[in-house]
Amino acid sequence: MRSLVGGVLLSTTLVAPATAEPRVFSVNDRSDQYRVEVRFPEPPEDPHQLAQAFFTVRDSKTDEVLQQLQTPAGNVPVDRHGKVDSWLLGPQSLLYFDDFNFDGHQDLAIRNGSHPDAIYTPAFDVYLQDPQKTQWVLNPALTNLAKEDSKGMFSVSPLDGVLLSQTDRDCCWSRATHWKMRGDELVLLYSSTEEKIQPTEPGENTSMPSGYTRRTTGELKDGQWREQACLEGPEKEDPVILAGTLDGKSPVELWYQVQGAVIIGEVRFTEAGDGEPIKLLGFGDDADDDLISLHEYADDGGQTGTWRISRENVEPYLFTGTWISDVNGDHRQLAVRLHDEERELDVAKIDDVDADQRSGHYRMRQDALERDADLDLQILPDRDANGKEVAEFTVTLKDGVTKHHIVPMETDNLIIVREPQAAGRNGPYHIQLVKGFAVIGYNAEPESPDGLAGVYLKQR
Template sequence: MRSFVSSVLLSTVLAAPAVAEPRAFSVNDRSGQYLVEVLFAAPPEDPHQLAQAFFTVRDSKTLEVLQQLQTPAGNVPVDRNGKVDNWLLGPQSLLYFDDFNFDGRQDLAIRNGNHPDAIYTPTFDVYLQDPQTTQWVLNPALTSLAKEDSNGMFSVSPLDGVLLSQTDRDDRWSRATHWKMRGDELVLLYSDTEEKIQPSEPGENTSMPSGYTLRTTGELKEGQWHEQSSLEGPENEDPVILAGTLDGKTPVELWYQAQGSVIIGEVRYTQTGNGEPIKLLGIREDVDDDLISLQEYADDGDRTGTWRISRENGEPYSFTGTWTSDAKDDGRQWAVLLHDEERELDVDKIDDVDADQRSGHYRMRQDAFGRDADLDLKILPDRDANGKEVAEFTVTLKDRGTERHTVPMETDNLIIVREPQACEKSGPYHIQLVKGFAVIGYNAVPESQDGLAGVYLKQR
């Protein structure tokens, strides 16, 4: 290595007279077969910056030089005290030895920079060991796979004999893949792709609410690629469990959980009334995600009150807001003070709606427009040609008419009525089923009171 090092130092000095002190390291691979000497001829002053590095791979027993390699952009593996740290050898480090093609030989990955869209994510050149020459040969397929991996380097699963890769694009799209090397080529064995579906915009021929994900899985079976897609959701957030007082004196317990664009919950007046929980439901508003608005619903579907609460920014991070009566000619408004409560919540309350509980009669009474409406829903026993469940329903808006439709369901809790079935005046709409409710919404707020949008409470 001495002549190699000398020539590197000489050329570096001629090109740039003022350089930092060269730094050299050495490390054995985990099998103990190879010794790698690493030289940074002109290391950067900032150890977080990348620099050109030269590698000499030796037989650890005979010290015979097997190969010399280099990278234009490697990380200098030192800590603040100039000591070699853990970033010299490993899957996120300067060097990474492993058996990438599962042939029993140690292969090698060398860092060659950062991902262009993620400055702290490394990229690698991946070399496979040639069994005839004990040399490492750059493999374009594995190098490309490493560049696509969001962690900077794919994972190796020796028990399964597969390579695992994860690719994320912003927070809306991700794909997990399983690969196997056959010769010098990569073969895709399995993929699982998740894409968060954005809510429909006005004018679109559908009405997709927020919180749903399109999952596409593919698998190689007997030499043929098989792929299928399904809609999943809505995404359920962790429930928020609270306790406190109403008007400074009435004890209450309240919980809520966001399920996509819908928020479900319950409130219980612990020392007044019959002590039974009262159903709550709200629609998440994008304009003010910090403010939670939940309506109380009596058993007959009437709205009895509205809770508007938000969490304070400072300790003890209480929830404050107001409760307002929704009863006609009742102007009561009380202050709300709540805090996080550690208590068990019945898991059945926040589960997805049971399949056998979806069909039935739902009603909406005296909504914000003073409308009454009824929804009769039946999930048919037979599926359509695409394997989807089929919903048959009737919506009757008092004094304004009735709509009847039979449409395939998007998933077990979502129905979408598209054009031309949807009323031309209001456009496409959806019905989202949650525990005890059916929520009808549009991809644009209808301008007239003839629309069907609203919260329908399950009656039977």
């Protein structure tokens, strides 16, 4: 039987579903220079299982046998009904022809098992063609590179003359690399590694909020490997834009965006007041079963109310919840009913804080612990020996407690105060700058009234 799968001419000896008989396939490479006969002496009953296979490579024009190869763990390229599928020739299949070292000759990769940590990810033996003998020689460097790739096989970029590999580990680490063959050896040209930094646990000598990534890039220049690391973040989700009513009668527009550990937003009463938006801020760690709490802040930095909303899981997927007054003596709780709204949001509202807007005076008034505090922050003009910006700040609580520090910034919106500067029972803390706010947080939220943690509204 002969068939055409993915533009590749196939011939196969098909047998009845009884799988005790050997199975034979034949395929031409895309250049039509070579024909490979594949024989599975004992094909498994389940085509998803791997089995030993033997390969005979022939000159497609003369039918001359050029070489014989084998693999102990190749995939049988048929579906459960015994029909030939597309898993015979290609970068994720049993066979893969390409010019891996860019010398103008077809090289060959043969599947040889699966990745040890991902059974659905193939592993390959990679062979380079010896043009003098028209045979293929196993290349350990390329075989190892294929094993490291999360897809099972690296990519080939003929325009650039480079090999591209992507390695992922769990949810929080990935590396993209560019390679070039020089003789039989691989040379690393470029790498970019991203590692999501986990929030700091209590007791550690730092205070890292969630949502940040450390990116390390390296490049080969003039024969020297140069590497640079930087912190990026916080990671931002798409903004949620809503409209609806408060207490069933007051029209409102509300939006929010998750930025790492912090949620920023605004609410505007469209038919009441002066129409100016009220700033909102919440914390992702406070979310419970998709319930989001957004605290609203008056111009003086005091907290005036809390919007507690969650999305319903049936159409039309409304956001419902409660607005709760945070003003002393005011016990109002009003129903919230919102829906998705198609309107444009000014991107300046969710951009990173402008460099020239970070310095200034920030204020917190009458929070849940009845604390008043002021933060005066100045980003100094000179950088430290490592090229980092330097922040000088003073935090003053109403009872007279004052903290003054000069520390390098981790990135343009994050300051971390470590021990011994942060000595005391509250321990290390951080200051995260977002649009209109400075948020101070500890490894573990302190309950003491002399703690600095809280939301400080930008005043000037």
